[in-house]
Every structure is written in C-alpha cells, then in structure tokens.
Amino acid sequence: MEFSSGIASFITFIQVFFAVIIGLYFWNLLKTQQGNKSAVERESRKELEKLQNLRKISLSEPLAEKTRPGCFGEIIGQSEGLKSLKAALCGPNPQHVIVYGPPGVGKTAAARLVLEEAKKNPSSPFKDNARFIEVDATTARFDERGIADPLIGSVHDPIYQGAGPMGMAGIPQPKPGAVTKAHGGMLFIDEIGELHPIQMNKLLKVMEDRKVLLESAYYSSEDANIPGHIHDIFQNGLPADFRMVGATTRTPDSIPPAIRSRCLEIFFRQLMPEEIGAIAANAVQKISFTLAAQGLEIIKKYATSGREAVNIIQLAAGIAVTEGRKEIESADVEWVVNSGQYAPRPEKKVPAEPQVGLVNGLAVYGPNMGMLLEIEVGAIPAPSGQGKVVVTGIVDEEELGSRGKTIRRKSMARGSVENVLTVLRRTMDVDPRDYDLHVNFPGGAPVDGPSAGVAVAAAVFSAITGIPVDNTVAMTGEVSIRGFVMPVGGVVAKVEAARHAGVKKVYVPADNYQEMFQDITDLEVLPADTLKEVINGSLMTRGLEKKLVIGGQQRETLGSGNFVPAAGATVTGEY
Structure with missing residues (x-):
C-alpha cells in the first residue's frame, strides 16, 4: 500500500510540475504576444502621427496643375x-x-x-x-x-x-x-x-x-478549402x-x-504660335503676374506645346519673384529660353518675291505636324548630255529592319529627284542632261520621302527656263515617271502649315483632295492629276503667249513679269 501511495504521489507531483511548466510557458507566450501587440500598436501610433504631420505640410500648387484644362473650352487648338x-x-x-x-x-x-x-x-x-x-x-x-x-x-x-x-x-x-x-x-x-x-x-x-x-497550377475546382x-x-x-x-x-x-x-x-495637331500665346497668357493670369508683349512673342517663337509655354512662364516668374517684381520681362523669358536650350519652332513664311528655281514645298515632321519646305535649284549649262546632278540636304540612304533582317535602299527623296529628271525629259520637253543641276533642301533637318517630287520638278523647270515661281504657291505630291501626281501622306497637316505660312494657293494630288478644303476661306486648295497642271499654275506665266527657246528648240509657253532665263535658254516676245 505504501509503495502504491508513493507512486501515486510521485505521478501527481509530475503532473503538477508539468502543468505549472506549461502554464508558465503559455503565460509567458501570451505576455510576449501582448507585449509585441503593444509594441506594434505604439509603433503604429508613432507612424500614424508622422503621416498626419506630413499631410499637414503642403506646398503651393504647381502652375502646370493650375493651368490644367477643366472644360473643353480650355483645351486650345x-x-x-x-x-x-x-x-x-x-x-x-x-x-x-x-x-x-x-x-x-x-x-x-x-x-x-x-x-x-x-x-x-x-x-x-x-x-x-x-x-x-x-x-x-x-x-x-x-x-x-x-x-x-x-x-x-x-x-x-x-x-x-x-x-x-x-x-x-x-x-x-x-x-x-x-x-x-x-x-x-x-x-x-x-x-x-x-x-x-x-x-x-x-x-x-x-x-x-x-x-x-x-x-494557376495550384487551383483545383474540387478543392473545398478554396473560397467561393x-x-x-x-x-x-x-x-x-x-x-x-x-x-x-x-x-x-x-x-x-x-x-x-x-x-x-x-x-491632335501641334499648336500654332497664336494658340501657344493664349496658353501662356492664361498661365500668367493664373499666377497674378503681367508679361511684356515682347516676352510673349519670344514664347510663341520657341515653345512648341502648351506644357513648354507653362514651364517657361513658371521659371521666368521665379526670376521675377527673386528680384521683387510682379512683371515678367522679355529679358527673363530670353534667359529661360537660352538656359533651357530651346530651339525655335520650324515656322517659315513664304519668300518676299518670286524667284527663279525657288519653290515652296510642304513636309511633315511629326504626328500631324506640317511645315513649309523651301526647295532651291541652280542650273548651269554643261556640254550636251554631260550635265551632273548634285542633291544636298536629304537623307542619302535609309535602313529598314524587321523580323531579323535589314534592308538598305537609296533614300526616297533622291529617287524622287531622279524621277523628276526623267519626267521632265518625257513630258515637258526639257533635257536636264544639258545642265549641271544643284538641288538643295535648306534648313538643316534631314529630308526624306517622295512627297517633294512636284516641288522639285517645278524648281528644276524654273531653273532651266529662267521662269520664276509664284512665291504664294505651295505644292506637294509624288511624281511618277509618266508625269502623274501620285497621292502622299499628311496632306491636311501640310495644307494647314501652308495657310499659316502665308501661302495663297496649294496644289495637292487629286487623290488626296477632300471636300473640307473648300471651307478654307483664305487659301485655295487645288487638286492636280499631272505635273503639267502644277507647273502651268505655279510658274509666273500669266497673260500673253510667248515663245521659249530651250537648247536651240522653240517651245510655246506663257509668261509674265521680268526675269532672266538660265544660260542656254532665251525668250522671245514681250513680257
């Protein structure tokens, strides 16, 4: 009996001992969890307090936000x-x-x-x-x-x-x-x-x-543990x-x-200078400043988007504030333009007067962005059939790559010049091989594409015959070797650029002509099927019928005005 009672007491002691140990373990674990929870809560309160203090701090609203359009009327152009x-x-x-x-x-x-x-x-x-x-x-x-x-x-x-x-x-x-x-x-x-x-x-x-x-590889439609x-x-x-x-x-x-x-x-088209000016004036008004008229003209010349105009205004206003002024002077705007290395907009106006060998072409240089492109040609008589052609200002070669292969080809602009030389011989009775021709695309930007074909043809014809080209006429279109004017891209943007450049008449390919062009009041847009239509309408040949002698052969043409033909070309009759 005593032995059994001792074993029972020992077992009871062991049970109580382990119960105390387990109790202490869970009590300590609970205390640790509560301590961790309290620490997390304290840390959370500190972080929330930091966030609240940060949210109390706010800087002034950027000018770009102030000028963000809030209605359709504020989206200009x-x-x-x-x-x-x-x-x-x-x-x-x-x-x-x-x-x-x-x-x-x-x-x-x-x-x-x-x-x-x-x-x-x-x-x-x-x-x-x-x-x-x-x-x-x-x-x-x-x-x-x-x-x-x-x-x-x-x-x-x-x-x-x-x-x-x-x-x-x-x-x-x-x-x-x-x-x-x-x-x-x-x-x-x-x-x-x-x-x-x-x-x-x-x-x-x-x-x-x-x-x-x-x-997912872990998803099974039969898994009941996955929520519905x-x-x-x-x-x-x-x-x-x-x-x-x-x-x-x-x-x-x-x-x-x-x-x-x-x-x-x-x-969406590029903004015109007047529209850039309206955005800049609105930005100046938003910050309660005034802007000198000359400064506004500088912004219109250099800013190409509303965002650029606002950025120029904001920086120029900062200069004025540091000097204690409420007026943005033109010198402030000039400093911003120079320090920011802004390039002037590629805006060109028509030449002041008609010139021999100078034609207003049209080009696109970005999404829905057109520009006036001057094309000039010089013609110098050469021994019969030994004339040379020099083309400058264009991309000489272009590289096309897709699907792991690369193709190199002569630039489309150079190919367009060669097409022009052929079509002039075939359809206009002019032999460019008797002249050293220099075709130049001034402006510095590399030019490529076939759309300058009609302009190059008119310039070459003008340079050889000595007949000046109407300075208020612009043209675009590809020329086929049969003398037809082929459709090109970006015609709407080109017509808009011509209108802003002061052009009065534009020739476009007949396949590109749209009814909307009839609604333009200050510009005449004419469809052209052949190169002859463009040359007859763009060269200064108004009024009387004359006889033009080219290369010893007499041609019938119309002319008006005073001009000097290229060497080798003589004109008979009164002008």
Whole structure:
C-alpha cells in the first residue's frame, strides 16, 4: 500500500510540475504576444502621427496643375480632335480609341473630360460611377512567370505568398489589374506605343473577351478549402468591360497593326504660335503676374506645346519673384529660353518675291505636324548630255529592319529627284542632261520621302527656263515617271502649315483632295492629276503667249513679269 501511495504521489507531483511548466510557458507566450501587440500598436501610433504631420505640410500648387484644362473650352487648338473624341466615346456604342499627337497638347485632359461628358448622356453606357484609370505604358512592367502584372492582373500562388493566410492554406490568390479596375469605365494608357509586345497581345485578348482569364497550377475546382469567390474568378474570369483610350507621340506606322485595327484613330495637331500665346497668357493670369508683349512673342517663337509655354512662364516668374517684381520681362523669358536650350519652332513664311528655281514645298515632321519646305535649284549649262546632278540636304540612304533582317535602299527623296529628271525629259520637253543641276533642301533637318517630287520638278523647270515661281504657291505630291501626281501622306497637316505660312494657293494630288478644303476661306486648295497642271499654275506665266527657246528648240509657253532665263535658254516676245 505504501509503495502504491508513493507512486501515486510521485505521478501527481509530475503532473503538477508539468502543468505549472506549461502554464508558465503559455503565460509567458501570451505576455510576449501582448507585449509585441503593444509594441506594434505604439509603433503604429508613432507612424500614424508622422503621416498626419506630413499631410499637414503642403506646398503651393504647381502652375502646370493650375493651368490644367477643366472644360473643353480650355483645351486650345484641338476642336477637330475633340469633336472626333466625343463622337467615338459619348454615344450609345463607345469605341476603343488611339489618340496621336505631340506632347503637351491636351490628350490626357481631353480623355478625362470626354468621360465626364459621356456620363451626362442618357444613352451612354458609362454610369455616374464609371472610373478613369490611368496607366503609363513606359512603367507598366510585368513578370513573365505571372507573379505580377499591374495592367492585366496576376495570380499570387502559395509558393510566392509566404506566411499569408491563403499561402498557408495552399490557396492561389488572384490580383486584379488595371483592366479590371477600369470595368465599366475608361482605361487611359499613356504612351501606348511603349507597351511590351507580350502585354499588347494580352490586352488585345482582354479587349475582345471583355474579361481576364487567369490560370494557376495550384487551383483545383474540387478543392473545398478554396473560397467561393476565387472559384468564381478562375471559372468565369475577372470582369474587364472597359473602353481604352491610348495616347502616343509616335506615328501610326510605329503602332502594331493588331491594336490599330481594333481602335479608332484620332489626331491632335501641334499648336500654332497664336494658340501657344493664349496658353501662356492664361498661365500668367493664373499666377497674378503681367508679361511684356515682347516676352510673349519670344514664347510663341520657341515653345512648341502648351506644357513648354507653362514651364517657361513658371521659371521666368521665379526670376521675377527673386528680384521683387510682379512683371515678367522679355529679358527673363530670353534667359529661360537660352538656359533651357530651346530651339525655335520650324515656322517659315513664304519668300518676299518670286524667284527663279525657288519653290515652296510642304513636309511633315511629326504626328500631324506640317511645315513649309523651301526647295532651291541652280542650273548651269554643261556640254550636251554631260550635265551632273548634285542633291544636298536629304537623307542619302535609309535602313529598314524587321523580323531579323535589314534592308538598305537609296533614300526616297533622291529617287524622287531622279524621277523628276526623267519626267521632265518625257513630258515637258526639257533635257536636264544639258545642265549641271544643284538641288538643295535648306534648313538643316534631314529630308526624306517622295512627297517633294512636284516641288522639285517645278524648281528644276524654273531653273532651266529662267521662269520664276509664284512665291504664294505651295505644292506637294509624288511624281511618277509618266508625269502623274501620285497621292502622299499628311496632306491636311501640310495644307494647314501652308495657310499659316502665308501661302495663297496649294496644289495637292487629286487623290488626296477632300471636300473640307473648300471651307478654307483664305487659301485655295487645288487638286492636280499631272505635273503639267502644277507647273502651268505655279510658274509666273500669266497673260500673253510667248515663245521659249530651250537648247536651240522653240517651245510655246506663257509668261509674265521680268526675269532672266538660265544660260542656254532665251525668250522671245514681250513680257
């Protein structure tokens, strides 16, 4: 009995001992957890206090924010683009859109305002709670393993989730991307041309399906531990019914055809100097300063976008403030322009008077941006059939590369000059081989493309015959060796540039002619089918019929004015 009682007492002691040990362990663990929780709470309170103190600090609103358009009337110079954007997005069936245009002309602001305008339309599918989600394609990075994709969405598999509740349970966790956040609203992708090809292809699939289908090796439809909403996401996809507005400063040919075919393309043009001046004047008014008239003219000369104009004003105003002035002087603006190394706008005006061998061509140098391009030709008699041709100011060769191969070819501008020499011999009874010809494209910027063909032909014909070219006429179009004027690109931008340069008459290819050109009151736009039409209408041959002798042969032509023919060409008759 005593032995049994001793064993029972020992067992009881052991039980009590371990009970005390376990109790102390859990008491210490609970105390540690409470201490950790208290420490976390104290740290959280400190961080919250820091955040609140940081939020109390705010600097003045940047001038760029103050001048951001708040209504359509404040978006200057883009009436045609806004009209197209409204037509594409404010109706009962909004479309995906790509907006082309130079930086700082209001593409992002226009997209925001159009969404708000669409919400007001009862027939529009955009509801009052439709969201505007903005994504910058240059920073929209993704992981090829599908761990992270802020644009399309991704799945966080348990192996990547760590100690999270779903990771410990072995449950894959879907993460919605911008396309899902924009569901029922608008997804604005800035610089869409910079989007990675893989993401571009994924985006195309989402745009067609209007949902995002996700996959994971850790998902099983039979797993009862997976929550119902995750089952629904994997089986039905994340909703992604949105309308995309992509903005880019690139040209259309640099955007993949697959995305272009699914979108309407809208073009915002470059701002004119007067429009730049209006934006600058508005910025000056916003900061309660005054601007000297000469300073405004400098801004109009150097700023190419509204953003540049605002930046110049902001820096010039800073100079004035440091010197205790409320007026921005022209010297302040000049200093900003020089220190910022701004280049003057490529704005050219028509020559003051008609000249032999000088023609106003037209060119484009960016998305929907046109300019006047002077083309000058000098002709010097050479031994019969031994004349040489020198072309300067153009791109000599161009290199084309795609799909792992590179092709080199002679520049289209040089090929256009050679076409001109052939067509003049065939259709205009002029033999350029009897002259040393120098064709020059002044201005410093490399020129390429076939659209200067008619201008080169008119300049060469003028230089050889000595007939001056009307200085108020401009022209664009490719010339075939049969003497026809072929269609070219960017005609609308070229016509607009000609109007601002002071041109009174423009010849464009007949295939490029549009009815809208008839609404232009201060400029006559004429369609041309053949080179003869352009030369007859652009050279100073008004009034009387004359006889022009070229290379010893007599030609019939019309002429007016006083001029000196090139050597080897004589003119009979009165002018």
